[in-house]
Structure formats: C-alpha cells, structure tokens
Amino acid sequence: xKTKHLVAASLFFLSSFMMEFVPGLLAQENTSPSAHLALTxxxxxxxxxxxxxxxxxxxxxxxxxxxxxxxxxDAGYQYVNIDDCWQVSRDANANIVVDPQRFPHGMKAVGDYxxxxxxxxxxxxxxxxxxxxxxxxxxxxxxxDAIQYAAWGVDYLKYDWCSTTTQDxxxxxxxxxxxxxxxxxxxxxxxxxxxxxxxxxxxxxxxxNLWRSTGDITDKWTGATKWPDGSCCSTGMLSIVDQQxxxxxxxxxxxxxxxxxxxxxxxxxTDIEYRSHFSLWAILxxxxxxxxxLRDMRPEIHDILTNKEVIAVDQDSLGREGERVRxxxxxxxxxxxxxxxxxxxxxLNRGSAEQEISARWExxxxxGAISASVRDLxxxxxxxxxxxxxxxxxxxxxxxxxTVKP
Ligand code: GLA
Numbered sequence: 001x002k003t004k005h006l007v008a009a010s011l012f013f014l015s016s017f018m019m020e021f022v023p024g025l026l027a028q029e030n031t032s033p034s035a036h037l038a039l040t041x042x043x044x045x046x047x048x049x050x051x052x053x054x055x056x057x058x059x060x061x062x063x064x065x066x067x068x069x070x071x072x073x074d075a076g077y078q079y080v081n082i083d084d085c086w087q088v089s090r091d092a093n094a095n096i097v098v099d100p101q102r103f104p105h106g107m108k109a110v111g112d113y114x115x116x117x118x119x120x121x122x123x124x125x126x127x128x129x130x131x132x133x134x135x136x137x138x139x140x141x142x143x144x145d146a147i148q149y150a151a152w153g154v155d156y157l158k159y160d161w162c163s164t165t166t167q168d169x170x171x172x173x174x175x176x177x178x179x180x181x182x183x184x185x186x187x188x189x190x191x192x193x194x195x196x197x198x199x200x201x202x203x204x205x206x207x208x209n210l211w212r213s214t215g216d217i218t219d220k221w222t223g224a225t226k227w228p229d230g231s232c233c234s235t236g237m238l239s240i241v242d243q244q245x246x247x248x249x250x251x252x253x254x255x256x257x258x259x260x261x262x263x264x265x266x267x268x269x270t271d272i273e274y275r276s277h278f279s280l281w282a283i284l285x286x287x288x289x290x291x292x293x294l295r296d297m298r299p300e301i302h303d304i305l306t307n308k309e310v311i312a313v314d315q316d317s318l319g320r321e322g323e324r325v326r327x328x329x330x331x332x333x334x335x336x337x338x339x340x341x342x343x344x345x346x347x348l349n350r351g352s353a354e355q356e357i358s359a360r361w362e363x364x365x366x367x368g369a370i371s372a373s374v375r376d377l378x379x380x381x382x383x384x385x386x387x388x389x390x391x392x393x394x395x396x397x398x399x400x401x402x403t404v405k406p
Contacts, residue, residue: 221397346400
C-alpha cells in the first residue's frame with residue numbers, strides 16, 4: 001500500500017510540475033519558420049553592384065548556372081539574389097507587378113530554376129513607399145507581398161530604407177519579419193537601413209538575420225566623397241571597414257553586421273586590394289555576397305572568391321566577428337577567434353610601401369610564452385611554429401592572412 005501511495009504521489013507531483021513548467025519552457029523556444037536561419041553569415045550573389053537596374057530572367061538564370069559551373073556553389077555560395085528594378089507597379093488588387101519584358105515567365109519560374117540547381121532565391125524590396133530606384137515599395141503591403149514571395153519560393157529578402165519619411169526603422173523591420181513568418185516560409189531578412197538608426201542595437205530582436213552597418217560600398221580602395229548631388233557618400237572599401245570598429249559584439253549565429261556586398265572582380269581595385277577586401281570581410285564574419293559577373297571571371301578573381309581556407313574563417317561556427325586589435329599608422333592587425341580556440345589573423349598594410357607587420361600573441365589573447373603553429377591562408381602553406389609573435393612583410397595595400405593555433 002505504501003509503495004502504491006508513493007507512486008501516486010510522485011505521479012501527481014510530476015504531472016503538476018509538467019503542467020506548470022513545461023508550457024513555459026516550450027513558450028520560450030522560438031518556433032517561427034525563421035528561427036534557425038543564417039547560423040553562419042549568408043553567402044551568395046546579388047545583381048546590384050555590377051548590373052544595377054539592368055536585371056532580367058536570362059541574366060539571372062545564366063548567373064545561377066555560373067555559380068554552379070565556377071565552383072562557387074561548392075565553395076559555399078548559396079543565394080542568387082535579384083536586387084532593385086524587377087518590379088514595375090501594383091495591379092488593381094495592389095499585387096506587386098513584375099516587369100513583363102525583363103521577366104517574361106514571372107518570378108516563380110526564376111525561383112524554380114534557381115532551386116533546380118540546388119541554390120536559393122532572393123529578392124529585394126523596400127520598407128517605404130518606393131524602392132531606391134523609384135519602383136513600388138512594400139509600405140502597407142507587407143503581408144500581401146510576403147504571401148506572394150512565399151508563393152514564388154523566395155528564401156531571402158533584402159529590405160531597403162528609401163522613401164520611408166517618418167517611419168520608425170525598428171517597427172518597420174519588425175513588421176516585415178512578422179509578415180514573412182506569417183507566410184509560413186523560412187525567409188532570411190536582410191535589413192538594409194545603412195546603419196542610420198543603429199540596427200545592430202535592435203536588428204536581432206526584430207528577427208533580422210543581417211543588417212547593413214554602413215551606406216553603400218563603392219568599388220575603390222578607400223575614401224568617402226559626396227555624390228554629385230551633394231548627398232553622402234561614395235564610400236571606399238577601407239572606409240567601410242573603419243565603420244565596423246566597435247560593432248563586433250552585436251554579431252553572432254543568426255544575426256550579422258553587414259558591411260555591404262563584395263566588389264571583388266568589378267574592376268575598381270587591384271587584385272591585391274580585392275584579396276584584402278575578401279580577407280577583411282572574412283575576419284569580420286560578414287555576409288559574402290559576390291557582386292561581379294560570374295560568367296567571365298579572371299582566374300585571379302575566381303581564386304579570391306573561392307579560397308576555401310579564407311571562407312572557412314568567415315563561416316566558422318562559433319560566429320565571432322573579428323576586431324582590430326592593433327593600429328600603428330598604416331599597419332593594422334585584425335583578429336577573429338575560431339571555434340577550436342585558434343585565431344584567424346589579418347595583417348593589413350594600408351600604406352603605399354611594403355612594411356613588416358607583427359601579430360603579437362598578447363594581442364591575440366594568448367600568453368607570449370606559448371608556441372603556436374602558423375598557417376598562411378593565401379599561400380595554403382604551414383609556416384611552422386612560432387613563440388610570442390609572428391612577423392611578415394606585407395606589400396602595399398595587401399594582407400597576410402594566417403591562422404595561429406597553440
Ligand atoms: C540602396 C541599397 C543598395 C541597392 C540600391 C538599389 O542604395 O543600399 O544596396 O539595393 O538601393 O536601388
């Protein structure tokens with residue numbers, strides 16, 4: 001009898017515990033369709049940097065083919081994203097109308113083609129009344145558009161910030177995330193608000209998977225100059241990098257700072273500078289969204305974009321964004337902690353003459369006395385064991401990128 005009572009009492013306690021606490025535990029778990037997206041920085045291709053408004057079904061399909069043929073897919077690039085200018089108007093029911101000349105078979109056909117190659121499909125819209133190229137924006141049509149995107153098989157939405165007048169950025173992006181989730185499809189949300197309202201402070205909370213931390217990148221080494229109309233700014237690659245300082249703690253799996261898309265291969269920088277650009281994006285755990293014409297890449301450009309050792313740094317599953325730990329004039333050291341405890345390091349020479357740059361163990365968070373193995377990620381070569389520091393000559397506008405493993 002005693003045992004019987006004990007069992008009954010235990011069952012009673014167990015069931016009341018479950019009734020009281022388990023629903024609470026379940027409620028805490030994020031069950032939205034977008035809960036586990038972008039656990040590493042998104043990788044893909046986007047039309048804007050090279051083609052601007054000149055997008056079409058044929059070009060996008062050819063580019064998707066090129067992602068596969070060039071080996072970019074094997075290197076990890078996944079998304080094929082159409083930026084601005086695919087949309088022309090809204091119909092009588094306010095449904096978004098796709099440019100019938102440029103996309104004669106509609107967007108679902110494009111998405112189906114991209115999916116048939118094992119890739120993912122992205123589109124662009126805007127939180128305001130108009131996109132930055134003056135096409136119809138999403139304001140007031142968020143739920144309607146989200147259903148449409150889901151029906152097309154969209155996997156990634158870049159949402160811009162033009163024509164937003166007095167809108168609140170945080171509320172506007174929370175709204176489109178809710179609309180995307182209500183469609184039932186898992187869709188990456190790329191917040192393109194240019195850093196104006198400090199999206200790193202609220203981007204994660206509203207369900208953004210990445211957020212632009214700066215204005216648009218320009219295909220040049222450095223500098224920020226006003227556009228001819230007086231607005232700010234045409235910003236070079238290093239000036240964009242400088243704006244990332246202090247933002248590292250806001251990034252992590254599922255939510256990334258986005259210093260804008262890659263310009264590698266677009267012609268405005270030297271190959272040495274493009275190598276620096278790509279290395280810095282990797283150290284920053286930045287989304288790697290190529291923006292060049294993949295159909296006719298020079299081998300040098302191909303080798304930059306598909307360097308698997310550098311990509312592995314970007315995609316490291318710990319999800320730490322790297323930081324600048326030392327700056328001596330034109331010489332900089334950037335460090336990113338990796339999951340296995342090792343460090344990826346970029347020695348960057350911003351100057352016009354070659355110089356020697358050192359990564360000191362204490363700048364990497366290691367005691368100076370330990371010995372660590374160094375590997376060069378561009379030469380694909382183990383350089384041996386070093387104690388206290390590693391020094392190397394770095395060419396003008398170049399980098400040496402290494403991993404340091406105790
Ligand atoms: C803004 C964005 C760019 C691009 C254009 C399209 O400038 O920041 O990345 O999407 O709009 O018009």
